[in-house]
Amino acid sequence: MDAEAQRGEEWADVTPDAARRLVTAAVEAFAERGYHATTTRDIAGRAGMSPAALYIHYKTKEQLLYRISSVGHRLALDLLTAARDGGGTPVERLAEAVRSFVRWHAEHHTTARVVQYELGALAEDHYAEIVALRRGSDGAVRSIIEDGVRSGDFDVPDIPGTALAVLSLCIDVARWFNADGRRTPDEVGAFYAGLALRMVGAGTPER
């Protein structure tokens, strides 16, 4: 699947067509330049329409960012809760959480960059809503680690600190990942799952 097709799927449920074109244009522009450096003229131009047309589909520029941030955060949270509630040992569940979370951040690194690094530009109430979702993500990872410590599979001196570090490591993938780079999203996901297991003291147990 190439990048274009991904974007098409990612925002498939945004209608009408023009609104979808605007949201994908905004994702690209925000990821490239940042929210504040992006103009509504630029977004409209990328979507092939006049600046005024943007305001038929979205009330403000901030609403576009909110829409992107909301969809992205909900998706990321779903990946993590699915891994938490999925079957298997804590080792398997942590590996699955990191693998899917990292794969998403690599595959959709344009969207992920906006989702992870532009939330400071949200309006206050929208920001509060997003922060709640993020607390949920943190909680999901922490709960998997707690299970692993309880079962004796993990050896972790500081559970909240380790949960934060694992999530932090995964999130930062969005910052550096390059689609033209050496590794595919799948490879990075698998590699990072191994790193996370080592971080909780469950990696390469043959040592």
Place this chain on the structure above:
Amino acid sequence: MDAEAQRGEEWADVTPDAARRLVTAAVEAFAERGYHATTTRDIAGRAGMSPAALYIHYKTKEQLLYRISSVGHRLALDLLTAARDGGGTPVERLAEAVRSFVRWHAEHHTTARVVQYELGALAEDHYAEIVALRRGSDGAVRSIIEDGVRSGDFDVPDIPGTALAVLSLCIDVARWFNADGRRTPDEVGAFYAGLALRMVGAGTPER
């Protein structure tokens, strides 16, 4: 040492006094709102002077960012090369690299946030210069890991990937660290040094 004293020391060699006040004001403003959302009026206001005074000490707003980014990157690079060239085993040198790098990112998280997350706003030639410094940082960490693999202390399947991941984990400290939080910069540094050792297969070897 409190935050004020740190800032005083950090930019102690910037003269005259007004230029130093401007650079510390810019660091605060850029870290809070981001480069593009910060106005020259805001920077000048925080420094207690009129907007026009800024241009006596700095040619443009971008020059302020460049100055901050340059000083910060050079400092970070120095920490890592000192650890690479310092004595001791690879285990000790990697631990020292991560400990000092993380401590700096936590202690100076305001500056670090600007240094790590605002470089996209730099002018093209300045950006190229900074990217070269960053490659140096990456090289320092990679070289410590290579030494550890050669000596048999580390067990790493992908050296460049692991170097990137370790650096990435450390950098992200600037994003989430809060001075009012649970842990001190020293504690976070020590904790992350342990995590990094686990990531290279050298942590908690008694397992």
Place this chain on the structure above:
DNA sequence: CGGATGCCTAAGCGCTTGCTCAGCTTCGGG
């Protein structure tokens, strides 16, 4: 056929931005 609705554009309004400039004050050296 007539009118309402959905989607779009050209033009532009009010405001803020980065930055400039003429002129003021302060102060050390001759």
Place this chain on the structure above:
DNA sequence: CCCGAAGCTGAGCAAGCGCTTAGGCATCCG
């Protein structure tokens, strides 16, 4: 005591910003 340099300010310019408005086409429903 005067002069030039250094440091600063109030006022403001040109450009660009987010967003609005008035109006033009289609399309569809009665």
